[in-house]
Amino acid sequence: AQSVAQPEDQVNVAEGNPLTVKCTYSVSGNPYLFWYVQYPNRGLQFLLKYITGDNLVKGSYGFEAEFNKSQTSFHLKKPSALVSDSALYFCAVRDINGGYQKVTFGIGTKLQVIP
Amino acid sequence: DGGITQSPKYLFRKEGQNVTLSCEQNLNHDAMYWYRQDPGQGLRLIYYSQIVNDFQKGDIAEGYSVSREKKESFPLTVTSAQKNPTAFYLCASRETGANTEAFFGQGTRLTVV
Numbered sequence: 136a137q138s139v140a141q142p143e144d145q146v147n148v149a150e151g152n153p154l155t156v157k158c159t160y161s162v163s164g165n166p167y168l169f170w171y172v173q174y175p176n177r178g179l180q181f182l183l184k185y186i187t188g189d190n191l192v193k194g195s196y197g198f199e200a201e202f203n204k205s206q207t208s209f210h211l212k213k214p215s216a217l218v219s220d221s222a223l224y225f226c227a228v229r230d231i232n233g234g235y236q237k238v239t240f241g242i243g244t245k246l247q248v249i250p
Numbered sequence: 251d252g253g254i255t256q257s258p259k260y261l262f263r264k265e266g267q268n269v270t271l272s273c274e275q276n277l278n279h280d281a282m283y284w285y286r287q288d289p290g291q292g293l294r295l296i297y298y299s300q301i302v303n304d305f306q307k308g309d310i311a312e313g314y315s316v317s318r319e320k321k322e323s324f325p326l327t328v329t330s331a332q333k334n335p336t337a338f339y340l341c342a343s344r345e346t347g348a349n350t351e352a353f354f355g356q357g358t359r360l361t362v363v
Contacts, residue, residue: 144290167348167349169351169352171352171354176338176357176359177356177357178254178256178340178342178354178355178356178357179293179340179342179352179354180354181351181352181353184349184351186349225292225293229348237295238352240285240292240293241292242290242291242292243292
């Protein structure tokens with residue numbers, strides 16, 4: 136069975152500092168990995184995905200994520216945090232061997248950027 | 251504009267009533283999904299559909315029902331059998347293919363009163 140872990144319920148970072156939101160995964164085969172962001176009382180918005188190729192993936196709003204196969208991680212990063220980045224972030228994984236390509240979401244990490 | 255629309259945004263239900271949440275998309279996506287979101291539990295899959303007239307149970311289907319009579323529409327009914335229906339419900343769609351991302355609606359917040 137596939138799974139995703141987001142070990143931090145909340146991450147606090149000062150505006151202008153780099154941020155990292157952690158994600159580790161477990162799948163039986165090769166993973167497809169996704170990051171989404173959710174603002175209060177809204178749906179999720181897609182940020183970026185890893186399919187294959189370069190381990191560093193660049194996405195929307197200046198976010199990037201690094202795929203590390205040996206550590207089974209896909210941490211979300213941004214060089215300089217903005218107050219407007221404060222939101223709930225979800226990591227998700229899809230095992231390409233799944234019968235219906237099921238996607239599993241983590242429980243979310245709340246990012247708080249402090250002015 | 252292309253997108254996925256959920257209605258209503260807020261819904262109140264009396265105990266023992268069935269209610270139906272609407273989800274419509276004009277993205278021409280084959281696959282559609284319903285998730286339930288509770289604080290601290292992330293997103294849990296209720297039902298999904300990969301094609302018209304076909305749908306499958308997800309991880310927490312008990313007390314819910316769906317239909318997929320049209321490609322654009324995937325309504326979710328929360329029945330009286332669902333013992334704890336108060337939650338935020340999210341509908342999503344995506345193109346068929348393992349590497350495609352999902353597009354989400356804005357959600358419906360259901361409260362039992």
